[in-house]
Amino acid sequence: TVKFVIKAYRPCDRFPEGGKMSQYLDNLQIGEFLDFRGPVGEFEYLANGDFLLDGEACKATKFNMIAGGTGITPVMQIAAEILRHPQDTTQCSLIFACREEGDLLMRSTLDEWAAQFPDKFKVHYILSDGWPKDWKYSTGFVDRKLFEQELYAPGDDVFNLMCGPPIMLDRGCTPNLTAIGHTKTNLFSF
Numbered sequence: 001t002v003k004f005v006i007k008a009y010r011p012c013d014r015f016p017e018g019g020k021m022s023q024y025l026d027n028l029q030i031g032e033f034l035d036f037r038g039p040v041g042e043f044e045y046l047a048n049g050d051f052l053l054d055g056e057a058c059k060a061t062k063f064n065m066i067a068g069g070t071g072i073t074p075v076m077q078i079a080a081e082i083l084r085h086p087q088d089t090t091q092c093s094l095i096f097a098c099r100e101e102g103d104l105l106m107r108s109t110l111d112e113w114a115a116q117f118p119d120k121f122k123v124h125y126i127l128s129d130g131w132p133k134d135w136k137y138s139t140g141f142v143d144r145k146l147f148e149q150e151l152y153a154p155g156d157d158v159f160n161l162m163c164g165p166p167i168m169l170d171r172g173c174t175p176n177l178t179a180i181g182h183t184k185t186n187l188f189s190f
Contacts, residue, residue, distance in 0.1 A: 005073075005105060005106070006022055006025050006026070007022060007069075007070055007103075007105065008022045008023055008025070008026035009022045009023070010023070042054050042188075043074075043161070043188055043190065045078045045081055045082070047081075047085065047088060048085075048087070048088050048089070048090065049061050049088070049089075049090040049157075051159075053188065058159070059157070060090065060157055060158060060159035061089070061090060061091065061157040061158075062090070062091045062092075062093070062152040062155075062157060062158045062159070063078065063079075063082075063090065063091070063092045063093070063158075063159055063160075063161055064093050064095075064147075064151040064152055064158060064159070064160045064161070064177075064182075065078070065079065065092055065093065065094040065095070065160075065161045065162075066094075066095045066097070066142060066151075066160070066161070066162045066163075066164070066173050067094065067095070067096050067097065067162075067163055067164055068097045068098070068142075068163070068164020068165050068168045068169075069097075069098055069099075069103060069105075069164060069165065070105065071162075071163030071164035071165070071190070072096055072105050072106060072163070073163070074161070074163050074190040075094065075161050075163055075190075076106060076109075076110070078092075078161065079092045079094065079113065079121060082120065082121075083113055083116075083117050083120060083121060089120070090120070091119070091120050091121070091152070092120065092121045092122070093122050093124075093150060093151050093152055094110070094121070094122070094123045094124070095123075095124050095125075095126060095142060095146065095147075095150055095151065096110065096123060096124070096125050096126070097125075097126045097127075097128065097141070097142055097164065097168065098125070098126075098127060098128070099127065099128050099129040099130070100127060100129055100130045100131070101127060101130075101131060101132060101135070104125060107125075110123045111123070122150075124137055124138065124146075124150045125137040125138070126138035126139065126140065126141070126142060126146065127139055128140060128141055141168075141172055142168065142172040142173060142176065143172065143176055144176040144179050144180055147176050147177060147180055148180055153180075153181075154180060154181035154182045154183070154186075156186075158182070158186060159186050159188070160173075160177055160182055160186055160187045160188065161188055161190070162174075162187065162188065162189045162190070163189065163190035169189050173187075173189075174187060174189075
């Protein structure tokens with residue numbers, strides 16, 4: 001049995017057609033079948049900070065992870081694999097960006113991980129469109145200052161994983177990570 005968390009993206013002003021695939025999946029009835037394959041990709045986490053990037057062996061002691069919306073899924077899988085193994089000392093720092101607090105998928109799990117593994121996993125949230133009065137995290141959009149405050153400093157042993165909307169990756173993540181000293185060879189977008 002395989003379980004999925006799928007957010008159905010409905011049409012809105014910014015995306016008049018919404019998410020075609022998510023709406024299709026939302027309309028499936030219980031008992032209907034769906035063929036899929038995977039995981040496939042250019043990044044494969046092995047263990048103890050070892051990973052393959054386009055088939056090439058690489059090593060990191062720390063991962064900066066930046067996720068926007070449903071882009072949490074690939075970075076969360078990597079963090080889960082690291083945390084599942086007590087002997088894996090790889091550290092993860094996650095910034096999770098969403099429009100509103102209700103969009104923070106799997107937040108309770110992320111908060112549990114941060115409490116259970118404080119030396120290996122930390123999480124920081126940022127909301128762009130609305131937040132409660134008692135919100136203790138960031139607001140607005142990902143930027144250089146946020147990265148300097150929340151992520152691991154640049155180094156040969158630090159690798160940056162990103163997944164989210166193209167505008168966030170192209171305007172928020174890549175230019176600000178390189179501005180604080182991370183090399184493009186240490187950046188990867190899912």
